[in-house]
Amino acid sequence: MTDQEFTPSSGLSYQMTRRRLLGTLGISTALGLGANLFPGQAFAAARTDKRLVVIILRGGMDGLAALAPYGDPAYRQTRGDLALDQDALLKIDPFFGLHPSLSPLASLYQKGEMIALPASATPYRNRSHFDAQNVLELGSDKPHALNSGWLNRLVGAINVLEGNAREGNTRSKNKTENPASPSGELGLAFGSGLPLIMRGDHDVNAWSPSAMPDTSDDYMSMVQRIYGNDPLLSQNLNKALDLQARSEDMTGNEQKMAKQNNPNKSFLNLASLAGRWLGDPDGPRIATLELGGWDTHARQGTEGGRLANNLDILARGIASIKQEMIKSADQSSYGSSWSKTVIVALTEFGRTAHPNGNLGTDHGTAATAFLFGGALKSDGGKGRIIHNWPGLAKAQLYENRDLNPTTDLRAIMLGLLSDHYGLSQAVLTRDIYPGSQGLRPFMGLV
Amino acid sequence: MSLSSAKETDAFVAAQRFGMGPSGSRGKIGSMKAIVSDPHGWLEAQIKNPPVFTSGLTSGLANQAQLESSTSIIKQVSGKRGDSEAAKKAIRSLAKKHYLNESVARLHQAVISEQPFFERLVLFWSNHFTVSANKKNVIRPIVGAYEREAIRPHVLGTFPEMLRAAVQHPAMLLYLDNASSIGPNSKAGKRRGKGLNENLAREIMELHTLGVNGGYTQDDVISLAKIITGWTLNPPRQGGGGYRFIDRLHEPGSHQLLGKTYGQRGEAQGLAALNDLALHPSTAKFIATKLARHFITDEPDKEDIRTLSKTYLASDGDLKAMYSTLITMEAPWRPPLSKVKSPYELMISSARLMTVQSGTSASSKFPFDDRAYRRLIKTLATFEQLPFSAPSPAGWSDRAADWISPKATLNRIEWCHAFAQALRPQLNPLELAREVIGAVSGPETLLWIERAPSPVEGLALLLASPEWQRR
Incomplete structure (x- = not known):
C-alpha cells in the first residue's frame, strides 16, 4: 500500500502519513469501531483531519455591539444610547474594540486565533428572520431556492474528495434505499435536532446528552422490527442507536452523569461536549452548534444587560471548545486537533445601526462574522480584522438605517473551504454555494 | 378495502x-x-x-x-x-x-x-x-x-376577529414590543425623542397574515408600525393592565400601506388596516396552506390549498366554513399516517x-x-x-x-x-x-x-x- 492510494485522483493536496494511518488503526481497533467507520474496506482512505465548527447565532446578532467600530467618527452619534463606553471596550485594534463580555475571545485574538470580518452579510436583503436563516443555511442566493443545507453538501464534497471511500456516508437521493446503513460521523450537530444547514442527502447526525431513562435492549430491537416499513422513523432510530453506542464508548460515565443533570438546554454544556468529541481522532470533522437570544428589539443593554449576557455565553462556549480539544490532545498521542480547527460564528443579519424607540435595535442587514481556531493564519502572531468598512454616517448606511454589507459571507466561506479542505472553486461554486461564481474568494484565512 | x-x-x-x-x-x-x-x-x-x-x-x-x-x-x-x-x-x-x-x-x-x-x-x-x-x-x-x-373565543369565529384579538392582547403587544413603540411625530414622541419599534408590524404581515412572499415591502413594515403606534397597555400602576389605545403615542397623519392610503384618525386607522390585511388574497393562501399542511400532509397539493383558499375568500375568513371544507374534502382522509x-x-x-x-x-x-x-x-x-x-x-x-x-x-x-x-x-x-x-x-x-x-x-x-x- 502506498501513499498514492490515499491521494484523491483530483490531485488535491490531501496526503496520508504513515503515522496518521497507524494512529487511526490503533484507536479504531481499541474502540472496536473499524467496521463501522469503514464499511466494506479493510483500510479505507483516512478522513480529513481538518475540523470545521459552525455556530449559528439565531435572531440576528448586533455586530456593532460585538465588535464596536469606536474609531468611526459617527460611532457615538449613530449608536446613541447604545454606544459602548470607550474605557470598557477591549481595544484589540485602533478602530475596532471587542465588547467587554468577549474577553475570552480577546485572548484568542492575542494568540492569532481569531479573525473578525465586519460588515458582512448573506446575499439576502430583506429582514425576515426565517428567510434570512434559510439563505444562511442553504447557501443559496434567495430563500427556499435549494433543498439541502450547505454543510450537508460540504460533507458530500469531502466524501467525493476522499474517493468515495466510506460508501455508508454517501447515499442516493432516495433515502429509503438503505435505511439501515451505519451513521456517518463526518458531520455532527450538537443539539437534539438537525439544523437546516446540516440537512440533506448525505448522512449526518445530531447528538445531545439524553435526559430519558434507559430502556431494555429487547424493547429497542422490537421497535426496530415494527419500524421496518417506516423509512423515516427507522432511519432516524438506527442512526441514533449507532451513535448512542459510540457515545458510550467515548464519554462513558460522563454521559451518564449528564443524563442526571438535565443539561440539554445549555449551550455551554453542548460546547464543551462538542470540544471533547472534536478533539477525538475519530470524532466528527464538521459540527454545528446553535445559540439563540439575539433578537434584541428592546433594552438590549450596553456593557451589561441582555445582549452582554448572551455574548458572554458565546465567548465562554468558544473558549471551552478549545479547552476541551486541548485536554483530549494531552490524553492521546494524536496531537492537538485545535491546530486543525476553524470555528465560524454566523448570524442571519445584523441590526439597525441606530437604536429604536425602546433602546433596542430592529432587524438590519450587515453583521460581523467571526472565525476562531488554531488553523487560522495570524498577522505576526495576532488575530486579524478584515474589512472594507462602509462607515456609520447616515449617508453611508444601507437604506439610511443598517450597516452597509460590503463583504459577502459566501466569499469568506469560498476562500476558507478552499484553503481548509483543498476543494476547488469549481466544486465550491457548483455544489456548496451555487450562484456565487462572480465573488472573489477570501484566500489565506487559514 | x-x-x-x-x-x-x-x-x-x-x-x-x-x-x-x-x-x-x-x-x-x-x-x-x-x-x-x-x-x-x-x-x-x-x-x-x-x-x-x-x-x-x-x-x-x-x-x-x-x-x-x-x-x-x-x-x-x-x-x-x-x-x-x-x-x-x-x-x-x-x-x-x-x-x-x-x-x-x-x-x-x-x-x-x-x-x-x-x-x-x-x-x-x-x-x-x-x-x-x-x-x-x-x-x-x-x-x-x-x-x-x-384564541379560544375565536376558534369558531372569523379570522379577522381573531387577528384583532391576538394583536391587541397585552401579551402580543409586549411580546413583539408594540406596547413601547411610539410615533416619532406623536405628542409623546416629540417630547421624549423616542421612536418606532417595527417588530409587531413586520410579524403581522410576515407571520400572521400575508406570509413572507405576500407582497409587502420594508416601507409597508414602517407604515404599519406607524399605523399601530398607540396600541399599548393601559398603565398597570394606574389600575390598568389591559389593552388601551393611547392617542398621545400615535403617529399622526395618513399612511400608505400596500398602495392604499389610510387617513382614519386614532385606533380606527389600525383596525381598518388589519381588516384589509386579514381579507387579502395572500392571507387566504397563507392560512389555507397552513391548514392544509396541518391536516393533510407536510407538503400539501396546490389544488387542495386552492380549495381552502376559495372558501376563505368567499366567506370573509369564516373559520367554521374552513373546517367544514376540510372535513368534506377528500385529501385529509387519505392516506392515513x-x-x-x-x-x-x-x-x-x-x-x-x-x-x-x-x-x-x-x-x-x-x-x-x-x-x-x-x-x-x-x-x-x-x-x-x-x-x-x-x-x-x-x-x-x-x-x-x-x-x-x-x-x-x-x-x-x-x-x-x-x-x-x-x-x-x-x-x-x-x-x-x-x-x-x-x-x-x-x-x-x-x-x-x-x-x-x-x-x-x-x-x-x-x-x-x-x-x-x-x-
Whole structure:
C-alpha cells in the first residue's frame, strides 16, 4: 500500500502519513469501531483531519455591539444610547474594540486565533428572520431556492474528495434505499435536532446528552422490527442507536452523569461536549452548534444587560471548545486537533445601526462574522480584522438605517473551504454555494 | 378495502388527524366505537359550539387553582416590580405559578376533552399567533391567559376577529414590543425623542397574515408600525393592565400601506388596516396552506390549498366554513399516517389513551393528577416543546423534517417505555391495539405487541409503533 492510494485522483493536496494511518488503526481497533467507520474496506482512505465548527447565532446578532467600530467618527452619534463606553471596550485594534463580555475571545485574538470580518452579510436583503436563516443555511442566493443545507453538501464534497471511500456516508437521493446503513460521523450537530444547514442527502447526525431513562435492549430491537416499513422513523432510530453506542464508548460515565443533570438546554454544556468529541481522532470533522437570544428589539443593554449576557455565553462556549480539544490532545498521542480547527460564528443579519424607540435595535442587514481556531493564519502572531468598512454616517448606511454589507459571507466561506479542505472553486461554486461564481474568494484565512 | 374497513380507517383519521386521539371508556363519546358509526358527523358536531374551559375544576383534578385574567396577572406583577433581588424573585415565582397552573389546565383540558378537534384547533391557532413564554418574565405568567382570552373565543369565529384579538392582547403587544413603540411625530414622541419599534408590524404581515412572499415591502413594515403606534397597555400602576389605545403615542397623519392610503384618525386607522390585511388574497393562501399542511400532509397539493383558499375568500375568513371544507374534502382522509405527531400531540394522545385503558370515564376516577401533569411538562422540556414556549414568533414548524432527528426519535421511543411503565396498563395491549390502531396497522406491529414479554412492554410498543407515532 502506498501513499498514492490515499491521494484523491483530483490531485488535491490531501496526503496520508504513515503515522496518521497507524494512529487511526490503533484507536479504531481499541474502540472496536473499524467496521463501522469503514464499511466494506479493510483500510479505507483516512478522513480529513481538518475540523470545521459552525455556530449559528439565531435572531440576528448586533455586530456593532460585538465588535464596536469606536474609531468611526459617527460611532457615538449613530449608536446613541447604545454606544459602548470607550474605557470598557477591549481595544484589540485602533478602530475596532471587542465588547467587554468577549474577553475570552480577546485572548484568542492575542494568540492569532481569531479573525473578525465586519460588515458582512448573506446575499439576502430583506429582514425576515426565517428567510434570512434559510439563505444562511442553504447557501443559496434567495430563500427556499435549494433543498439541502450547505454543510450537508460540504460533507458530500469531502466524501467525493476522499474517493468515495466510506460508501455508508454517501447515499442516493432516495433515502429509503438503505435505511439501515451505519451513521456517518463526518458531520455532527450538537443539539437534539438537525439544523437546516446540516440537512440533506448525505448522512449526518445530531447528538445531545439524553435526559430519558434507559430502556431494555429487547424493547429497542422490537421497535426496530415494527419500524421496518417506516423509512423515516427507522432511519432516524438506527442512526441514533449507532451513535448512542459510540457515545458510550467515548464519554462513558460522563454521559451518564449528564443524563442526571438535565443539561440539554445549555449551550455551554453542548460546547464543551462538542470540544471533547472534536478533539477525538475519530470524532466528527464538521459540527454545528446553535445559540439563540439575539433578537434584541428592546433594552438590549450596553456593557451589561441582555445582549452582554448572551455574548458572554458565546465567548465562554468558544473558549471551552478549545479547552476541551486541548485536554483530549494531552490524553492521546494524536496531537492537538485545535491546530486543525476553524470555528465560524454566523448570524442571519445584523441590526439597525441606530437604536429604536425602546433602546433596542430592529432587524438590519450587515453583521460581523467571526472565525476562531488554531488553523487560522495570524498577522505576526495576532488575530486579524478584515474589512472594507462602509462607515456609520447616515449617508453611508444601507437604506439610511443598517450597516452597509460590503463583504459577502459566501466569499469568506469560498476562500476558507478552499484553503481548509483543498476543494476547488469549481466544486465550491457548483455544489456548496451555487450562484456565487462572480465573488472573489477570501484566500489565506487559514 | 371493504366498506367496513374504509369506515374504520375514517374513524382512525377522525380520531387522530383531526382529533387528539381516542379517549373515554369503550362505547362512550370519543372512543373508537363511538366514532366509527359516523366519523364525519363526529367532527362536525365538535365545531358547533365551543366547549367550556374546565381549568380542572369540574374534573376531579385536585389542587387546581382558579385561573386569572391577564389584566389581573399584569397588575399583580407590576405591583411587585422593583430593583431589589427580593422583588425580582417575587416576580419570578409569580410567573412560575401562573405558568404552571395554565400549562396543567391546558394539558388537562386536551386530555379529557370530548371536543378534541376543537382543542387541536386551539393549538393550531395559538401556534399561528405565537406568544412565547421564552422571551420575557413579563410574558410567562400571561401566555395561558392570552390563549384563553384571544384564541379560544375565536376558534369558531372569523379570522379577522381573531387577528384583532391576538394583536391587541397585552401579551402580543409586549411580546413583539408594540406596547413601547411610539410615533416619532406623536405628542409623546416629540417630547421624549423616542421612536418606532417595527417588530409587531413586520410579524403581522410576515407571520400572521400575508406570509413572507405576500407582497409587502420594508416601507409597508414602517407604515404599519406607524399605523399601530398607540396600541399599548393601559398603565398597570394606574389600575390598568389591559389593552388601551393611547392617542398621545400615535403617529399622526395618513399612511400608505400596500398602495392604499389610510387617513382614519386614532385606533380606527389600525383596525381598518388589519381588516384589509386579514381579507387579502395572500392571507387566504397563507392560512389555507397552513391548514392544509396541518391536516393533510407536510407538503400539501396546490389544488387542495386552492380549495381552502376559495372558501376563505368567499366567506370573509369564516373559520367554521374552513373546517367544514376540510372535513368534506377528500385529501385529509387519505392516506392515513401522512403526518408525524409532534411531541406535544404524542403526549396528549397517549394520555388520552390511558382513559381508555383504565376503563374510567373522564369525570370519575382519572389516573392523572397535578404531579403527573407536571412530569409531562418536564418531559416536554426535553422535547423542546414546553407549553406556550415556541422558539420564535413563527411558532413550531408543522413539517416533520424540521424537527425530527435520530435523537428526537430515540427520545420519543424511550419516553413511550417510561410512560407505559409508570401507568401499568390494565387492559390486554393487543386488544387495545386492535381497537385504536387496528384499522391502519400492518401484521408486524400487532404480532410484536402480542409477543411482547409483558403488558408494559406491549403497551410501550403500541405507543412507539409508527401507527401511534403518526396521524
